Amino acid sequence: MSNIRTEVRPFFELYSRGEVSAEQIGDFTSQWHAAPDSEQRSLAPYLGMTQEEYDVFLMDPATLPQILIARRPGRSLVQAIADYVAQLRLAGPPEDETALHALGHWLGRRAA
Numbered sequence: 001m002s003n004i005r006t007e008v009r010p011f012f013e014l015y016s017r018g019e020v021s022a023e024q025i026g027d028f029t030s031q032w033h034a035a036p037d038s039e040q041r042s043l044a045p046y047l048g049m050t051q052e053e054y055d056v057f058l059m060d061p062a063t064l065p066q067i068l069i070a071r072r073p074g075r076s077l078v079q080a081i082a083d084y085v086a087q088l089r090l091a092g093p094p095e096d097e098t099a100l101h102a103l104g105h106w107l108g109r110r111a112a
Contacts, residue, residue: 032047056106059102060100066083081103085100
């Protein structure tokens with residue numbers, strides 16, 4: 001029997017390469033929930049995200065592309081989310097007012 005352990009690459013690594021879609025994050029979350037007790041990582045690192053990125057994702061799952069943009073050199077998560085919120089506000093009444101409010105509050109806490 002081999003002692004080689006195969007480990008699934010984190011969702012965000014695969015997402016950033018275009019190997020999985022944003023919709024597949026639920027599959028990775030289900031895998032984490034079903035993982036044996038030997039899995040010591042919390043969900044955010046298991047998905048390949050920082051806790052701050054994961055918090056933003058929870059506020060609005062549509063932010064995954066912005067989180068990817070924020071990982072580019074010279075960008076920050078705050079900049080990427082501020083740009084996203086500005087675009088949402090320009091587009092008119094949002095589909096999800098709660099997400100827009102939560103992201104605006106998140107940005108406000110970082111500006112203080």
